[in-house]
Amino acid sequence: MVSELNTSQVLRRYWQKSGLEALKKVLGDGEVAKKVFNELPLDSYTPGAMITEGRKMLKEKSLRELLPEPINPPEMIDVVREMAIAYLSRGPEGVGKVLMKIRSDDIKTRAAVYAFIQAFSLQKYSSWSYSPEEIGYAQGLERVIKEVVTEDPKKHMEGLKRLWKETGSTRELKFRERS
Numbered sequence: 001m002v003s004e005l006n007t008s009q010v011l012r013r014y015w016q017k018s019g020l021e022a023l024k025k026v027l028g029d030g031e032v033a034k035k036v037f038n039e040l041p042l043d044s045y046t047p048g049a050m051i052t053e054g055r056k057m058l059k060e061k062s063l064r065e066l067l068p069e070p071i072n073p074p075e076m077i078d079v080v081r082e083m084a085i086a087y088l089s090r091g092p093e094g095v096g097k098v099l100m101k102i103r104s105d106d107i108k109t110r111a112a113v114y115a116f117i118q119a120f121s122l123q124k125y126s127s128w129s130y131s132p133e134e135i136g137y138a139q140g141l142e143r144v145i146k147e148v149v150t151e152d153p154k155k156h157m158e159g160l161k162r163l164w165k166e167t168g169s170t171r172e173l174k175f176r177e178r179s
Contacts, residue, residue: 015042022047027054032061060089068157068175076109077160077173083116084149084156096125108167110134115141120149141166153178 019042023033036054045053063085070077079102086094095116104110111134117126119142130138144166147159157175164173 011047012042015047019047023050023054026051027058029054029058029061032057056090056094060085063088063151066151066153068153068160068178070160071174071176073173074108074164074169075104075106076112076167077164079104079109080112080116080145080148080163081160083113087120087149088151092120092122092125095120095122099126099128107134107137111137112141112145112163112167114138115145118142119145137167 020033020037023037024030027033027036032054035057036050040050040053067081067085070081073081079098082098083095086098090097099113102109102113104113110128110130113126113128114130114134115138117123118138141163144159144163148156148163150156150159161173164171
């Protein structure tokens with residue numbers, strides 16, 4: 001009987017009973033641990049991979065709490081902020097996941113995405129094609145994009161404001177107060 005069990009089956013029995021508590025202890029955040037435990041099946045993820053993903057989720061959560069959040073941001077600012085958080089918490093693959101979700105025809109948004117991809121050499125993570133107008137509009141934005149991708153709240157906010165102005169807006173970008 002024992003010879004018919006494989007490692008995965010033995011681990012599954014233990015994991016169903018104690019996995020959530022183990023994740024809570026290792027990650028130190030019950031909410032993230034529960035999300036990892038419920039969303040990542042043991043059939044596809046090892047406990048080590050679950051912990052790695054949990055740490056990425058914790059980093060993302062921390063960045064969302066730390067970095068200033070624009071009030072009613074224009075699409076371009078929202079997309080660049082999401083790409084910055086993804087890059088800081090998950091690396092290039094995280095940006096690739098954000099790119100797969102974006103559906104925009106807005107020239108400013110597409111130009112900013114192009115500038116982001118160029119600034120961090122992420123061409124292999126994007127399947128988008130860009131018009132000459134979008135590429136032209138993106139010229140010079142790479143430097144500003146790099147200012148946005150930081151864990152420093154003040155620099156991040158100033159970078160987003162500068163990006164908004166560099167793309168021709170005269171409207172002020174406002175941010176939520178942090179308590």
